[in-house]
Amino acid sequence: MDTERVSAGSGVGTEYGRGGRRTQRVRTIVVGSLIALLVVGGVSGYFLLNAPIHADARQDETVTQAEQAMRTFTKAWTTGDWKGAATLTNSPTEAESLLTSVGKNLQPTAFTIDVGNGVAERPDRSGGPVVVPFTVRMTVPKVGAFTYTSKARIVQTTGTPLVTFAPTMLHPQLKAGQTLAVAKMSTRGSILDRNGDVLAAPSLVGQVDEQTGKGVSGLQQRYDKQLGGSAPAYAVAITDRESGKALKPLRKAGGQVGRDVHTTIDAHVQSAAADALEQAVTPASLIAIQPSSGDVLAVANNPGGGFNRALVGQYPPGSTFKVVTAAALLEKGLQPSDPLQCPQFEWVNGYRFANQGEFTLPSGSTFRDAFAHSCNTAFVRSRDRLDDDSLSETAKAFGIGGVWDTGAGTFDGSVPVNTDVNDKAAAMIGQARDLASPLVMASVAATVKSGRFVQPRLVPEAIKHPFQAPRNLDPQVVSDLQSMMRSVVTDGSGDALRGLPGEPHAKTGTAEYGEEKPPRTHAWMIGYQQDADIAWAVLLENGGSGGSDAGPIAASFLKALGPK
Template structure:
């Protein structure tokens, strides 16, 4: 059964009132624009009775057009019934504008001392377009002229017990997952308003495709006021059936992502991609609203050390090279330190500093990645390029540092470096695949994918080695017992001006034995290893269950 706007008569009541429930479309619009009666002049001397009767009809029509149902009813011989039906029609159709005008030139006397007055109804209905039709009112004199009210006065093809309503056309396409089933991911799918128009998410992005290009997704119908069932159509939908929009979302991965976010009272997002082709397998946000997994703009913190490590590896630094990790590193009076001011012992390596996320090592190596080296390394991961994934996304920004202090901050994912969870998941996916594959959500709608140079083989192997070390003995300890050989990089990104600074908790990674790479962020969430790590662990356990 289709659902319509509707009003009905309450059982046992002689007064007809609008139905309350799934069939009513909002409340009566206040201040509805309309045009009133202006002139009834006609050639020759007008008949006084006809003129007075026509004026009374126009008063009724003006009240109707202005949604003044009680006033309209008071001008008829059946006030309660007229008020109820006028209110029902105008509440259901909620026109933006209504012009209802009597035809004085065609008004005439008929049998029984009555006057018959034709009139034209023109309504502009936002969700259904123009509605125009003609009707006739009969007026009789009982002291004063009164409109002889019956249901066909309001619409000639209606019978008592019926009203006009809006029908949402059942032709809209569906947003589908990768298996062709309806996608159940609210922050991705988005919403459709009561007029059948997409207003957020993929419903908004592909409204024309899903709606079939219909300018007006609803039509006017006659319905039974009691049951809400359609009796006949008044206007046609005028649109071809909408097309489905198929995404790359894997329902199992999406469910695992959504479940992993449960129990966290902070804003949290998780996105997963297939490294082989960039297909976005999951994008979950808690709470909903903006799709932060794809569009969020955050300092990536130490997860960006994967990019800085790439720049260092390209400069010839090896994972086993000795790497100093002191408590502090000073740059022009600005002090950088490690989380909880830890230090690594003498003889520690580049691999150790990566795995344990030593800020002071990376800051100390900044001269090797000065100039455009970080920006160039980021290009291997598509960061800062223009991505077309089939919906809105943020693709990252890695500007060339303008000072030594800015360079120091950039090496650890601070300063002006920004990324989305999707962008950082693409970093992990590129390390696994050895080559950047631009993320994609709606493949059929992507016109041109961003490309990137291929990472050198020795750089890829070194990054894989260090990201696995992050799990086996480094800051990614939360994944140590997860099957599938997880690789990871943690991040604790400072933001804001508070003292001490607030931090976002990050973790990115990929599974060695599954075609999935992922990123987790908890806004104001504390530590990457301590807080984001357990979320990633829940996600990966679900994938292996």
């Protein structure tokens, strides 16, 4: 019965009774769980509060200390406390010496250093070296703004971070024994010969104003923009500490140094020309050309500065012009072997023409003889064989009167059409209005040598439109001129070259100028070597006679030149 009552009682209160017991059990579980959590939480809290500091935190602290050490170092550096900065390094003596050297050399203003974020060399190891980048900005006298980046290695040795000092830390391109200094840089390009060496020819090269750095004469002036460039004259440079010699400029980006100017000058030929002119007692020039190419091999003037008479001088060519006159006469049918009288005088409309020294040639003399001995009267007597424009037209085959693009300023000659018989008579012997430079007359000889006009060139890279002669000489005319120029040496007025090797061919000239009585004269000699690719012209201002005065200088030049 009791069991049944219990059962009946349990049955009556099923929902409530079960619910009550279930609630109690849940509460018991919850309470137990909370106790368990409290126990676990207490243990965990203990360990959280008493656990060691993580390695990442220690690494962060090392990096921070390194960055701070670098900031302290750079502050002392920028304020000029070089000794104080040095004490923060692992090599105080070396650091103080180099910091002092750089500081005194550069004398910087507006000097700042921005320290970047450090990076541990070994992220997995705390307390190790830290690399700290930094950017240097300063203003340097004569140079201006100077900026670069570098990096330092910070090491903790005795618990104190020290900057590992090395020249490459101060500037990444510095090496032992070097420093930074302000240097005047050779930013201007050079004028070079055909072999790439600096050209030694003062009157051709010209001069540079020391104050402005600008070219004021010669090729220095003509190519000033190319030679000058845009790079500043001063730069911070890697410099040898012992000698003070600048080793490498640290230029600003964008600045360009000047570009060299390359010429066709041959140093050996130039030296021979300059040496030969040493014996001249009046202003003189000697110029040499390579007939096959037109390359100008030498431009020598004595005195060597100022006016470049070899290129731009305007002189009556005198009897050297008889090469052109002879070409015109040959084209009209006169042969070298044809008889041609050479009297003491030739009168034209009351004007008397004479030979130098009033010499004559014997009866039966030929055109070749008149050319070889430079007989003025024979050429003047031949004037009627030519038209008024004959000399001007023949001169064009030698390039005379054209506009030459040589890479330098030049006078390219002038042979106007004759206006009357007296004008033609004087023009026949290179007087009247005939004008030429030594360059032009050297080119005349070169044209005979090569058989055609090849425009001279001095700076090939600058030449855009080389002049082309409107026509070439007839090959037979060229052959006759060659043999006649050889006769000048073997039998005529060019005896100063007689016996020299290389089989020289030449033409002498004595050109009158001015109003004095008797008139003053320029002495000329032009020619070429049969056995070498070279032609040349010698001019002596107020120098006397072509054969006796210009001839010895030409001989000295050819002897110094030697056989090729």
